[in-house]
Amino acid sequence: xxxxxxxxxALLALAVSIAGFGVAAAPAAAAVTSRGxxxxxxxxxxxxxPTANGALVRTEPLPLALSLxxxxxxxxxxxxxxxxxxxxxxxxxxxxxxxxxEPAADWTGPGSRPLVVLAPGTMGQGDQCSTSLALQxxxxxxxxxxxxxxxxxxxxxxxxxxLAKGLAVVQTDYPGLxxxxxxxxxxxxxxxxxxxxxxxxxxxxxxxxxxxAKSVVGLYGxxxxxxxxxxxxxxxxxxxxxxxxxxxxxGAPPADLVKVTEAIDGTxxxxxxxxxxxxxxxxxxxxxxxxxxxxxxxxxxxxxDLSTMCVGDALFGYAFKRSTSWTRTGQSLADVIExxxxxxSFIDQQFIGxxxxxxxxxxxxxxxxxxxxxGQARTMAVDWCRLGANVVYAPILLPSVGDPLLNHFGPxxxxxxxxVAWLNDRLAGWPAVTNCVTMPIQP
Numbered sequence: 001x002x003x004x005x006x007x008x009x010a011l012l013a014l015a016v017s018i019a020g021f022g023v024a025a026a027p028a029a030a031a032v033t034s035r036g037x038x039x040x041x042x043x044x045x046x047x048x049x050p051t052a053n054g055a056l057v058r059t060e061p062l063p064l065a066l067s068l069x070x071x072x073x074x075x076x077x078x079x080x081x082x083x084x085x086x087x088x089x090x091x092x093x094x095x096x097x098x099x100x101x102e103p104a105a106d107w108t109g110p111g112s113r114p115l116v117v118l119a120p121g122t123m124g125q126g127d128q129c130s131t132s133l134a135l136q137x138x139x140x141x142x143x144x145x146x147x148x149x150x151x152x153x154x155x156x157x158x159x160x161x162x163l164a165k166g167l168a169v170v171q172t173d174y175p176g177l178x179x180x181x182x183x184x185x186x187x188x189x190x191x192x193x194x195x196x197x198x199x200x201x202x203x204x205x206x207x208x209x210x211x212x213a214k215s216v217v218g219l220y221g222x223x224x225x226x227x228x229x230x231x232x233x234x235x236x237x238x239x240x241x242x243x244x245x246x247x248x249x250x251g252a253p254p255a256d257l258v259k260v261t262e263a264i265d266g267t268x269x270x271x272x273x274x275x276x277x278x279x280x281x282x283x284x285x286x287x288x289x290x291x292x293x294x295x296x297x298x299x300x301x302x303x304x305d306l307s308t309m310c311v312g313d314a315l316f317g318y319a320f321k322r323s324t325s326w327t328r329t330g331q332s333l334a335d336v337i338e339x340x341x342x343x344x345s346f347i348d349q350q351f352i353g354x355x356x357x358x359x360x361x362x363x364x365x366x367x368x369x370x371x372x373x374x375g376q377a378r379t380m381a382v383d384w385c386r387l388g389a390n391v392v393y394a395p396i397l398l399p400s401v402g403d404p405l406l407n408h409f410g411p412x413x414x415x416x417x418x419x420v421a422w423l424n425d426r427l428a429g430w431p432a433v434t435n436c437v438t439m440p441i442q443p
Contacts, residue, residue, distance in 0.1 A: 032180045034308050036144030037128035042081060043178045045095035049085045053194070053240070054201020057083040062099050065138050066156060076163040077103040081132055084202035088175060089190035089283055095179050096195045098172040099132040100203050101159060102210060107166035109428035112212040114246075116162050116423065117199050118171040119221035119228035120155045121412070124310035125186060125275045130178030131155050131171050140310075150312035158220065158416060165424045167218075168211050170203035172196055174228070176282075183307055185279035186272070187224060187254055189350045193231030196221075197240035216244050218427045220419070222251035222412050223372060230255065230380065233357030247426035248361045249419045252372045252408060255352040255380035258344075262334045263373045266322045267404040271314025273323055273333055274306035280346060290340050299326030353383035360390040360432045362422055366411030367443045368400035385436035392422075392432050395443045 032039045042060060049057060062079035069075070080100045088094045107113040123129040126149060128140050134153025142149040155171065162169050172195045176184035185191045200217050203209070219229035230250040236243055254260045257276070264272055281287055295303070303326075306314060323333040337343050361384065365377035374395075381393045396411040426432055435442070 032127070033144065034126040034128045034142070035147045035149035035313070036142035037140060037149060039127045039178070039180055040133075042083070043097055043127060043130070044180045045083065049093045049095055053085060053087055054198040054205065055085045056202055056205050057085060057095055059083070059206065062132065063136055065136055066160070075104050076160050077101050077105075079135060080206060082170075082202055082206070083179070084198055086175065086194045086198040088185070088194070089188055094175045094191075095181065096172060096175050096198065097130065097132055097178040098170060098199050098202070099135055100206055100209070101163055101169040101171075103163040103166055103168060105164055105166040107210075109166075111429075112215040113166065113168055113210045114218060114427035115168045115170060115200060115203055115211050115215050116218045116220050116427075117196050117203075117229070117232075118155065118159055118162070118169055119192065119196050119219065119225035119232070120171060120173070121221070121223035121225045122269070122272060122311055123177065124151065124314065125177070125184045125278060125306060126151075126308040126310055126313075127178050127180055129310035130173040132173050132178060147308070148313070149308075149310055151310035152312065158222075158420065161416065161420045162220065162423075165420065167424060167427065168203070168209065168215070170199045172199040183278055183282050184275070185283055186275035187227060187257060187350065188279055188283060189227070189231045189352060190235070191283075192224075192228035193235040194239060196228050196232035197236060197243050200243045201240065216246040216427055218246060218423050219248040220423060221249070223408065224254065226250040226253035226377075227255060227352060230352045230357070230361070230363075233359065233361055234352065234355035236358040245358045247359050247423055247432070248357065249364070249423050250361055251364045251415065251419060252366065252369060252411065253352060253363070253377050253380060254372050256376040257347050257350050258334070258337060259373055259376040261337065263370060263404070265332055265334065266320060267371055268315050268319040269311075269371060269405060270321050270323065271306050271309065271318040274303050274318075277333070278303055278307050280343075284346055287343060287346060290336075290343050294327045294329065294331065294336050296326060296328045302326055353380035356387040356389050357384060360392065360426060360434075362392040362394055362419065362432070364394040364396055364411065364415050364419060366396040366398055366407060368398055368407045369411060370400070371404040371408035382439060385434070385439060390432070390434050391436055393435055393439050393442060397443070
């Protein structure tokens with residue numbers, strides 16, 4: 001399976017910020033690099049981790065590339081890079097990185113300033129793709145030995161809108177995205193849900209912030225992030241009952257990976273299938289026998305290549321390819337899932353919608369989204385309603401533009417302001433009325 005590589009310092013490393021065009025310093029000997037980008041030493045976990053989930057491992061000031069001087073502090077606020085302990089789906093301790101952002105804006109609602117955990121959308125699987133690194137370098141470029149990389153920190157927009165409301169924000173990078181000890185277990189329900197909840201714990205453990213023990217918590221995520229926060233809302237009662245979760249915004253969640261696999265194959269984002277398989281093989285090594293039976297040399301090479309790629313790289317390198325080109329038999333990955341009970345069982349365990357979430361959840365999905373299909377996201381909301389959850393279902397009525405990636409990305413932009421305002425109102429104490437009763441007549 002793909003592993004992280006350690007490459008000598010003489011290889012080229014370049015990380016460019018669109019604010020200031022900063023260039024990363026030359027790497028030290030044996031520095032960890034990914035596709036020519038040097039990963040800061042901060043992201044290498046120590047040999048031993050704390051015993052408590054959410055416990056801080058290390059912190060450092062994080063310079064925000066996109067900030068302005070203010071009267072009392074920089075705008076939209078100040079940031080701290082964090083590493084904290086979480087637990088993976090196998091029950092093992094794992095180091096996770098992220099960032100806490102202290103807003104310059106005052107909180108105008110009642111009580112203590114709330115905390116929002118932002119779970120990023122798909123960034124890739126290379127360590128250079130992490131969202132906390134993107135806060136410092138919104139545009140990351142790298143080149144090495146014929147490999148190139150480009151990563152854009154698009155989640156900055158949502159974070160800064162939340163900060164403008166006076167909400168404190170902590171974002172998680174998820175396990176293995178930034179941290180150099182493992183691959184990112186892409187769309188692993190438990191790993192991501194735990195990382196989201198433990199990010200809230202880690203933020204509250206930071207000294208000298210404006211959040212308090214009484215600060216309520218909200219979750220925000222779209223696409224991969226929408227699945228991560230949906231999972232976290234389901235897991236809160238059993239895994240993190242101490243996290244005072246009040247409201248969740250889950251946009252375009254990949255709740256049913258079987259249906260998502262079928263939809264993504266052959267689109268611009270087919271590389272995400274490789275990230276999924278890489279993560280599955282890391283989590284359950286017994287699946288390697290299945291992979292060996294089906295994956296061709298081309299398929300094995302694609303998985304290795306994708307393991308260090310960001311979204312931009314996957315778009316340039318694999319857009320519109322089909323997974324049939326990765327198998328010995330010419331079967332698609334969806335066909336392999338159907339044919340192999342052990343693989344199907346593993347993926348069925350990733351299903352989101354079978355457990356009642358804590359707090360009120362706004363599930364938003366574009367009706368024309370055929371990348372992370374609208375139907376399976378709506379089904380998650382229906383399943384939650386049947387469990388008696390407090391669900392606000394919000395279909396985003398945008399026309400299809402004929403391109404799956406744009407059909408998926410359009411609702412992110414169209415709904416973002418509404419989603420931030422909705423979450424802010426819930427954290428301020430304004431009630432939300434579930435619309436489960438009217439869901440049968442909604443698209």
